[in-house]
Amino acid sequence: MITLDIASPVPPFEQVRAQLADLVRSGELPGGHKLPSIRQLAGDLRIAPGTVARAYGALEADGLIASSRASGTRVRDGQALSAELGDAAAQYVTAAQQGDATLEAALSAVRAAWELALRNRPR
Amino acid sequence: MAGAKTASRAAQLSEGVRHGVEIVREQVGVAVEGHRGARVTEHPLHGVDVRSGADGERRGRVTQVVRSDAGHQLRLGLTRSLGHCDGLLVLGPHALHRSGEPAGYGVPRSEVGTVFGGPEGGVSTLVLDCPLDSIVQEVAVEPPHPRVSTPWHTLCIIELIQEVGNMAGIAVVAYGIAAVLVVVVVWAATRRQEPLRVDGRALLALRSARRRSLAAIGLALVLLLVGIATALLVPAWLGIGATLAPAVAGVGGLLLYAATPPPQDDGAQARYAASLTRRTVWNIAPAPALAALGVALLLQLVLLVFAGMTSSADDQGRFRAITFSTDEYSSTATPYPGWFYALPLLVGTVLLALAIWIALRRIATTASLPGEGLEDLDSMWRSRSAQIVVGLAFAAICFQIGGTALFAGTTMGNARFQPGVPLGWQVLATCLTVLGFVSLLLSIVALTLAALRAFALPKRLARSDAEARSQP
Numbered sequence: 001m002i003t004l005d006i007a008s009p010v011p012p013f014e015q016v017r018a019q020l021a022d023l024v025r026s027g028e029l030p031g032g033h034k035l036p037s038i039r040q041l042a043g044d045l046r047i048a049p050g051t052v053a054r055a056y057g058a059l060e061a062d063g064l065i066a067s068s069r070a071s072g073t074r075v076r077d078g079q080a081l082s083a084e085l086g087d088a089a090a091q092y093v094t095a096a097q098q099g100d101a102t103l104e105a106a107l108s109a110v111r112a113a114w115e116l117a118l119r120n121r122p123r
Numbered sequence: 124m125a126g127a128k129t130a131s132r133a134a135q136l137s138e139g140v141r142h143g144v145e146i147v148r149e150q151v152g153v154a155v156e157g158h159r160g161a162r163v164t165e166h167p168l169h170g171v172d173v174r175s176g177a178d179g180e181r182r183g184r185v186t187q188v189v190r191s192d193a194g195h196q197l198r199l200g201l202t203r204s205l206g207h208c209d210g211l212l213v214l215g216p217h218a219l220h221r222s223g224e225p226a227g228y229g230v231p232r233s234e235v236g237t238v239f240g241g242p243e244g245g246v247s248t249l250v251l252d253c254p255l256d257s258i259v260q261e262v263a264v265e266p267p268h269p270r271v272s273t274p275w276h277t278l279c280i281i282e283l284i285q286e287v288g289n290m291a292g293i294a295v296v297a298y299g300i301a302a303v304l305v306v307v308v309v310w311a312a313t314r315r316q317e318p319l320r321v322d323g324r325a326l327l328a329l330r331s332a333r334r335r336s337l338a339a340i341g342l343a344l345v346l347l348l349v350g351i352a353t354a355l356l357v358p359a360w361l362g363i364g365a366t367l368a369p370a371v372a373g374v375g376g377l378l379l380y381a382a383t384p385p386p387q388d389d390g391a392q393a394r395y396a397a398s399l400t401r402r403t404v405w406n407i408a409p410a411p412a413l414a415a416l417g418v419a420l421l422l423q424l425v426l427l428v429f430a431g432m433t434s435s436a437d438d439q440g441r442f443r444a445i446t447f448s449t450d451e452y453s454s455t456a457t458p459y460p461g462w463f464y465a466l467p468l469l470v471g472t473v474l475l476a477l478a479i480w481i482a483l484r485r486i487a488t489t490a491s492l493p494g495e496g497l498e499d500l501d502s503m504w505r506s507r508s509a510q511i512v513v514g515l516a517f518a519a520i521c522f523q524i525g526g527t528a529l530f531a532g533t534t535m536g537n538a539r540f541q542p543g544v545p546l547g548w549q550v551l552a553t554c555l556t557v558l559g560f561v562s563l564l565l566s567i568v569a570l571t572l573a574a575l576r577a578f579a580l581p582k583r584l585a586r587s588d589a590e591a592r593s594q595p
Contacts, residue, residue: 003396003495020399029399036401043490044397046388072401 004045012047016055024064024079026086031077035065038073299567306571314579325492325500327386329580332504335383336511336577339482340570343376343515347522361443366464366526369566370471373519377478380512381485392494398501402487404480408509416479416513419520423472426524427465430531434461445535447544456538460527468523479516483509507576514573521566529559 002019004012023029035041038056042049056073059065067073096106350368353360400406405413435446435455442461460468486508492501532555535548 001396001398001498003394005394007393023399033399034401036397036399040402040488041397043488045395046390046490046493 013054027080029075033075035073302567303571310575331386333580339376339380343372346375347372369519369522370475373475374478377482381482396495404483407505412513430460431462431465445538456534459534482512511573514569518566518570521562525559525562528555532556
């Protein structure tokens with residue numbers, strides 16, 4: 001299940017793409033899962049089919065899903081993150097919530113840590 | 124059995140006529156009205172006014188009979204010509220024969236009126252308009268020693284076979300109404316629930332679905348009745364209209380369902396939700412219902428092909444008869460659902476299957492209920508609507524199977540009464556007749572359930588929604 005917030009400043013395309021990407025990476029959408037057709041998803045969310053098509057295209061470019069004329073759009077195998085990473089993320093979220101951090105603040109902290117790790121990686 | 128005795132009687136008569144005589148035997152259905160029970164029988168030919176009316180108390184008729192004022196004219200629908208027979212022997216239904224009275228009449232071929240017919244008139248019609256004086260033989264059949272002597276070398280025997288009459292038709296309608304009432308009572312007793320509030324966002328869509336379902340069922344019923352009425356209003360169609368009525372009714376109702384647009388979203392919601400499960404024709408309806416529908420479709424196709432392959436041509440070359448022939452006898456009866464009926468029915472069945480697919484696809488592709496938190500309700504709405512559509516389609520197919528099997532069984536049963544026909548045919552005829560009645564009953568039950576589900580749509584969904592929410 002994904003939702004679309006009409007009032008959100010985030011474009012509908014990005015809302016769809018981000019939610020689907022999260023669901024694939026978290027393993028909630030397992031490999032081989034058949035996603036709804038572009039027309040069905042667009043109708044349910046009351047957005048243009050082109051918007052959904054664009055989101056599917058971006059996900060396909062990221063290697064998360066695969067589309068074919070015969071079998072439709074499916075989640076590619078092996079895209080879910082490891083269980084250890086999931087557990088670590090859960091621990092981090094718990095700590096962030098205990099510290100009254102917002103989602104945006106917690107994500108910012110992750111991005112900063114990510115950049116720092118890249119810079120410190122031995123070449 | 125009366126039929127078996129009739130066959131035996133015909134065989135004995137033929138032996139009594141002359142060895143080596145050529146016999147063409149034709150059976151013509153007789154519908155009897157106002158039958159008062161087995162003990163109150165009449166001479167079968169009184170009812171068709173071969174004699175001068177008699178007591179006038181009982182009224183019977185022969186298929187394709189046209190009564191004349193003089194009361195001496197008899198018209199029989201024949202599926203084959205008389206050929207070159209010298210004489211005609213008309214035997215009444217054994218079940219209606221009264222002891223001590225003639226069981227039939229013999230008429231020289233030269234005295235027999237016209238045999239005519241054509242595509243517009245349906246089966247050939249034999250007009251027996253001879254005066255009473257020219258009836259040269261009264262055939263006394265007193266078991267166990269039937270005797271008939273005629274001066275003719277070639278004899279055409281026409282046996283009148285008792286068919287289901289109007290009283291039986293009324294009884295069938297009464298049983299149908301009783302079946303509807305039973306279904307309604309059981310439904311009301313088992314499904315009664317207090318109406319619960321339905322989310323206002325969903326109510327509009329639910330009411331629309333209810334209207335759409337009821338309109339489809341209503342149109343299907345109207346088309347069915349009109350189609351059946353054509354059997355009486357347009358006899359030249361030879362029942363093709365009535366034969367196709369279930370398929371046309373089903374196709375019309377389902378296409379109306381599919382063509383009715385859903386209510387427009389008012390755009391008042393700030394958030395919308397979407398399921399990530401692909402909805403298809405195959406996963407919105409309960410699997411058992413779809414399986415039953417598939418079995419019914421398959422059975423219909425098998426039945427039609429079987430009937431077509433066992434049919435024979437009538438004298439106009441139309442495959443709407445069934446004939447059992449041996450070296451000595453030939454027995455033909457109509458109307459049999461041969462290729463004349465089976466081919467249009469096959470086309471109708473294919474169109475019906477296509478209409479089912481279109482209607483179910485319409486349910487699958489309709490946008491979800493607007494807003495968050497309505498996912499369960501949305502899923503249940505689709506499931507219930509699919510049940511209604513499948514129920515309507517199942518009713519149409521079962522009605523088709525019922526009509527096909529009933530006509531095949533009764534006509535086969537009428538035609539097989541002659542020496543040399545294996546008993547298996549009678550068993551098959553009985554099985555087909557039973558299948559016909561069961562299918563018609565199933566059709567009535569399925570249509571009633573579909574209508575009840577449509578009427579109860581908003582309440583039922585509210586209750587199911589509450590049940591779903593109460594589950595952990």
